[in-house]
Amino acid sequence: MRGKTHPGDPAVGEGTWRSHTGTGVDIGLSGLIKWIRYPVVNSETAGLDVVTSVADQFDGAFAYQLLQDCLVLLDSLLSSQDIETLWLAGTFREFDLERLGVDGRVWLRRIADICTDRIRCDYPSFIPAVAMPVVDEAVKAAVAAEVRSVGPALEQATAHHAYSPLDGVVPALQRAVDVDPDLGFRLLLRVLKGYFVPISQARYERYLAFGDELGLGADVVDDREFNIPSDLVD
Structure with missing residues (x-):
């Protein structure tokens, strides 16, 4: 689990905010995977449109956790193939990065950029950084x-x-x-x-x-x- 602060706290600029509570739904990368399946998305552009919409959910709270999930994977040793496999499995290949020719790490970076832009709508000085998990x-x-x-x-x-x-x-x-x-x-x-x-x-x-x-x-x-x-x- 990660430490968390309120989105208005300056620590947000260091990427430390994360919360599953209070929404009743998964608001991370796994939540995005669910949202992007219905209806089926058939192009990268359409997929990015869904990401933009999802990042805005809960007054932008979705963007924080989604960003942190992406940054943790991007900062890890997981390969692009690993990331693509996890994405394809979660979406039941209904948003198929392989078919679209989109590299897994490139895709996560595009998601992270959209989330950063959404957060900066409220906090212009926000600087994304990995909030490393405090692992039990x-x-x-x-x-x-x-x-x-x-x-x-x-x-x-x-x-x-x-x-x-x-x-x-x-x-x-x-x-x-x-x-x-x-x-x-x-x-x-x-x-x-x-x-x-x-x-x-x-x-x-x-x-x-x-x-x-x-x-x-x-x-x-x-x-x-x-x-x-x-x-x-x-």
Whole structure:
């Protein structure tokens, strides 16, 4: 979890503000991934228009967390391919960076620039900077273990999907969790929902507990898109 200040605080200029609370929805990169799927966006220009609209949500609060999610990944060792894989998995390839010929890191930088412009509408002196996660190692280990545990089902659902196949999702998620367990967890949830991967009630309850540990609201974890068969035990 990151430290947070009110957006009016000068520390915002150092990129330290972040909050999941008070909105009832995910307002980070994983939230953008959900928004950009409906309706399907078929061009980079249209995608950037969605980003601009989303960054303005909640009086611009969305722009802060979305910016920080992007900066954390851009500042990490994740490759462009990792970033593209996470994006494609979350969007179910419905906004296909590969097809559009858009590099993953370039795409995150464009999102970050839009968020910075939105924040400067209210705070002209804002200077974006990475707010490094304050990582709880126990939580990181728990989220990483969850990715490994659900990995076989996730690999089957993504790599072998009939019309939206995608390789390398589990390793990319593992690397994201290692960088920022909060963001990695939210991306895991988005991929599971996007590919409608079946999970058990017990796993679902663990996700709610992880969300509580990470400071996510219950509505961020469960937006009624999980696939939870009543007879599944995993």
